[in-house]
Amino acid sequence: NFEYTCSALVPDLTRAKPELSAAERQALASDLQSRPPHLELTDEITSLARSIVGSETAVVEKARLIWRHLDQQVKWCPEMEYAVITNIVDKVLSEDRGDCGTQALAFIALCRAVDVPARWQSGWVMRPGSWNLHDWAEFYAPGIGWVPADPSVGSQEHADPAVREFLFGHVDAYRMIANSDYAVDFNPPKTHHRSDPIDNQRGEVEWDGGNLYFDDWDYNVDVEVIPSTP
Secondary structure, eight states: OOOOOOOOBOOOGGGSOSSOOHHHHHHTGGGGSOBTTTBOOOHHHHHHHHHHHTTOOOHHHHHHHHHHHHHHHOEEOOOOOGGGOSOHHHHHHHHTEEOHHHHHHHHHHHHHHTTOOEEEEEEEEOOTTOOEEEEEEEEEETTTEEEEEOTTTOOOSOSSHHHHTTTBTOBOTTEEEEESSSSOOOSSOOSSOOSOSSOOSSOOEEETTEEEOGGGSOOOOOOOOOOOOO
16 A cells, blocks of 8 residues: 655746756766667667757757657557567657557657657556556756656647647646656566566566566556645
């Protein structure tokens, strides 16, 4: 059993500075780099990212153009097990389709390729009466900090641009954030192979005799919304 407090995040992106400061660039160096095997800033990835952002130089606007590109170009589809994909970003960008996790990694890679710090975020979407596993991303807005971007849900049908592109730089109040990175070890580490070595939204189960894959065990989630008090 656990309890957490959640709220929407709606920063004013117009307050962002156009470029990273030297101190920000140094602190965020790892969020600008390749991370093989699934996030490699190859010549092809870099060329695509540069073609998407064109002459734009402002960090936030480069991230916005990449988010729009994925929203318009890449279709959502159920994905095969991540463990059998040799290069996730290459797969989703070559096929122009993927699930929330593969699209999040594609956003991160394209951002990093044009000098926009970006990283992983994932967990659950916990709307009243329902819940689901979900992956998305964050990018760094200079002078503001880390802000969310959800490329797989993308834009919404609405006349107001602020509503239509809400999930770029903002996030709703229904996210339970479980991870700020992907493909990292558990603490304490697992003894046996993981069911999913890349993603981790619901945990894993093992016993002395080996790993238990997701269809080898049952789970049930009961969600109770506790209204905030004044």
